[in-house]
Amino acid sequence: EPEVTQTPSHQVTQMGQEVILRCVPISNHLYFYWYRQILGQKVEFLVSFYNNEISEKSEIFDDQFSVERPDGSNFTLKIRSTKLEDSAMYFCASSDIGGPSGGETQYFGPGTRLLVL
Amino acid sequence: AQTVTQSQPEMSVQEAETVTLSCTYDTSENNYYLFWYKQPPSRQMILVIRQEAYKQQNATENRFSVNFQKAAKSFSLKISDSQLGDTAMYFCAFMKYGNKLVFGAGTILRVKS
Numbered sequence: 001e002p003e004v005t006q007t008p009s010h011q012v013t014q015m016g017q018e019v020i021l022r023c024v025p026i027s028n029h030l031y032f033y034w035y036r037q038i039l040g041q042k043v044e045f046l047v048s049f050y051n052n053e054i055s056e057k058s059e060i061f062d063d064q065f066s067v068e069r070p071d072g073s074n075f076t077l078k079i080r081s082t083k084l085e086d087s088a089m090y091f092c093a094s095s096d097i098g099g100p101s102g103g104e105t106q107y108f109g110p111g112t113r114l115l116v117l
Numbered sequence: 118a119q120t121v122t123q124s125q126p127e128m129s130v131q132e133a134e135t136v137t138l139s140c141t142y143d144t145s146e147n148n149y150y151l152f153w154y155k156q157p158p159s160r161q162m163i164l165v166i167r168q169e170a171y172k173q174q175n176a177t178e179n180r181f182s183v184n185f186q187k188a189a190k191s192f193s194l195k196i197s198d199s200q201l202g203d204t205a206m207y208f209c210a211f212m213k214y215g216n217k218l219v220f221g222a223g224t225i226l227r228v229k230s
Contacts, residue, residue: 031215033217033218035218037160041222042208042220042221042222042223043162043208043210043218043220044220045217045218045219048216048217056216056217058217089160091162093162093218097214097215104150104169104212104214104215105150105152105164105167106212106218107164108154108161108162108163108164110159110160110161111160111161111162113160
């Protein structure tokens with residue numbers, strides 16, 4: 001069964017450093033998302049991406065964040081200068097709106113646990 | 118803006134029994150989807166069940182079923198014959214067509230043997 005994959009599973013970084021989180025969405029999906037979950041809190045939307053551009057972003061997704069689809073398979077989230085409060089689990093998700101899978105369902109990757117020291 | 122409320126922070130149930138998790142939401146949209154996701158200790162987000170708002174019939178997936186009350190904006194999850202592997206955090210989520218998921222705060226479910 002196709003699945004969303006994410007690398008790395010864990011990342012530890014120093015405050016102020018840049019990190020890139022990588023995701024490989026399900027191959028025939030067209031819509032991509034990043035969410036984050038601070039430990040013990042709810043899952044929060046960061047950004048959605050379609051047709052090589054951001055379709056929506058939350059107020060969390062400030063200038064420190066960027067997303068890119070550098071090739072036909074990867075979807076990345078870059079945090080330019082990490083802060084302590086960026087420590088969280090970051091989830092990538094993809095969906096195939098209107099597709100044979102039933103559409104409109106977002107399938108999540110296993111997450112990347114980011115710790116900023 | 119849409120909001121999702123899960124009023125039960127924690128629930129527990131004996132193995133083989135039935136438990137119902139509550140969820141209410143607020144929206145002015147007419148067309149949308151509702152979901153329940155399960156998050157076990159591994160923190161993976163696993164889709165449990167999905168309901169399209171235009172469908173009156175409640176969705177069912179094996180031991181999992183929902184009670185969708187559109188007028189009341191209520192979307193509860195019933196787990197029958199609870200198993201130890203059902204122990205997890207359960208999130209209710211709302212999605213307008215082609216849009217982001219909006220999650221509730223979650224309910225921790227503990228299944229006891």
